[in-house]
Amino acid sequence: MRIAVLRETAPAETRVALTPETARKFIALGATVAxxxxxxxxxxxxxxxxxxxGVQVGDAAQTMSGADIVMAVQAPDPAALAGANPGALVAATFDPFGRRERVDAYAAAGFEALAMEFMPRITRAQSMDVLSSQSNLAGYKAVIAAADVYGRAFPMMMTAAGTVQAAKVFVMGVGVAGLQAIATARRLGAQVSATDVRSATREQIQSLGAKPVFVENVAGIEGEGSGGYATExxxxxxxxxxxLVSGHLAKQxxxxxxxxxxxxxxxxxxxxAQIATMKPGSVIFDLAVAQGGNVEGSVADQMVEKHGVKIIGFANTPATVPADASALxxxxxxxxxxxxxxxxxxRPVLDAEIGDAVRLTRGGAVVNERLLERGA
Structure with missing residues (x-):
């Protein structure tokens, strides 16, 4: 069983799908790693x-020759996999909904595409969940980047020259990234508040020492979708x-x-209009900027200033901490x-629960139910 890893070619992608640590573990299983x-x-x-x-290091052609499994951060163009064995497994992130044409190309090429972002959020798959591991780092980096742009200190400081008030940080969306953002802002000494459409997150916010900000008296709306994700x-x-948010934003x-x-x-x-109510010098970090943005006017990898407020966001936030992101x-x-x-x-033999969830293509066809149900 030959496992191959190519250089990432997507713009600004600094991560890699293999580390010496995991290479040794694959070799211990009996695999050859290139x-x-x-x-x-x-x-x-x-x-x-x-x-x-113990990894074989070579050029792309040498690496791909006879590959049974290809691992990548972002799925490469199928043409780059020339030399891999027919039906080779490709484990990577595919953006299946946004890049359906790439999924079709994998089917046509005869590869078995495994979308890591489709990993089900079940207990036994937690250690396999790339969205969680990468979002955790993204939440951390969002606060660090915002602190770098912010023109004041985060913690309260009492000095002989006077007191510096603690920064007020508001986190909108309390998934993995949001929880890490709360924790990081708290470590830096900020006063932190947070909100989410899922009422179950209230206790999680409080457990990290932050103030929950929730809509009250709107019955029957829990915001919990399948797999723990938020719904519309x-x-x-x-x-x-x-x-509620408009009044709170003006103070942040x-x-x-x-x-x-x-x-x-x-x-x-x-x-x-809500940005216009915020204090001059405030900072907004939009972690969703690559998917259209949570903030009106945000632009990936650019700082936009509106009404005296700085709006920032990276197209690929985990890639800004590549060593740890790659390790995870x-x-x-x-x-x-x-x-x-x-x-x-x-070799790996996938089961139905996880295998069918992540498998996009097999035997020259698109087989994933989520894609087929969308009619994409």
């Missing part, structure tokens, strides 16, 4: 470090939330927005493939 030269450089992993771990809210709830110094709905454009949380992503892949490793066959 990596394209330079694949780990941006994540501070040298070719020598791979070689020391009713018009009644959206109006009530907009009114830093806002971090994290709301995403799988397979849909990011919901709009902050309008231009690589472990997710190892945990996934090793969990199904059949010693007799010397």
């Amino acid at each position: 990596v394209e030269s330079g694949a780990g450089i941006a994540a501070s992993i040298t070719d020598a470090a791979y070689a020391e771990a 809210m009713s018009a009644e709830y959206q109006q009530a939330q907009a009114e 110094d830093i806002v971090v927005t994290t709301a995403l709905i799988p397979g849909r454009a990011a919901p709009r949380l902050i309008s231009d 992503y690589a472990r997710n892949l190892y945990n996934f493939l090793s969990a199904f490793w059949d010693k007799d066959q010397g």
Whole structure:
């Protein structure tokens, strides 16, 4: 069983799907592991470090020759997989809803595409969940980046020259990224508040020492979708939330927005009119900017200033901390493939619960139910 990893080619992608740590573990399973030269450089992993771990380092053609499994952060163009064995498994993130044409190309090429972002959110798959591992780092980096742009200190400071008041940080969306953003802002000494459409997150917010900000007296709206994701809210709830948030935003110094709905454009949380109520010098970090943005006027990888408020957001936030992001992503892949490793066959044999959830293509056809139900 040959496992291959190519250099990532997507713009600004600094992560890599294999580390020396996970390479050693795959080799211990009996696999041969190959990596394209330079694949780990941006994540501070040298070719020598791979070689020391027992990895074959070569050019792209050498790496792909006879590959049975290809691992990647962002799925490469199928043409780049020339030399891989027919029916090879490709475990990567595919953006299946946004890049359906790439899924079709994988089917036509005869590869078995495994979308890591489709990993079901069940207990036994937690260690395989790339969205959680990468969102955790994204939430951390959002606060650090906002603090860097913010022209004041985060913690309260009492000095002989007077007192510096603690920054007020508001986190909108309390999933994995939001929870880490809360924790990071608290560690930096800020006064933190947070909101979410899912009422179950109230206790999570409080457990981190932050103040929950929730719409009250709007019955029957829990905001909980399948797999723990948020769902779209009713018009009644959206109006009530907009009114509540508008009053709260005007008092904040830093806002971090994290709301995403799988397979849909990011919901709009902050309008231009609401930005205009904020204090000059305030900062908004839009973690959803690559999916259309939670904030009106946000632009990926650019700082936009509106009404004296700085709005920032990265197209690929985890890629700004590539060493740790790669380490966690690589472990997710190892945990996934090793969990199904059949010693007799010397390869992973996926089950129905997880295998059918992540499998996009097989036998020259698109087979994933989520894609087929969308009619995409």
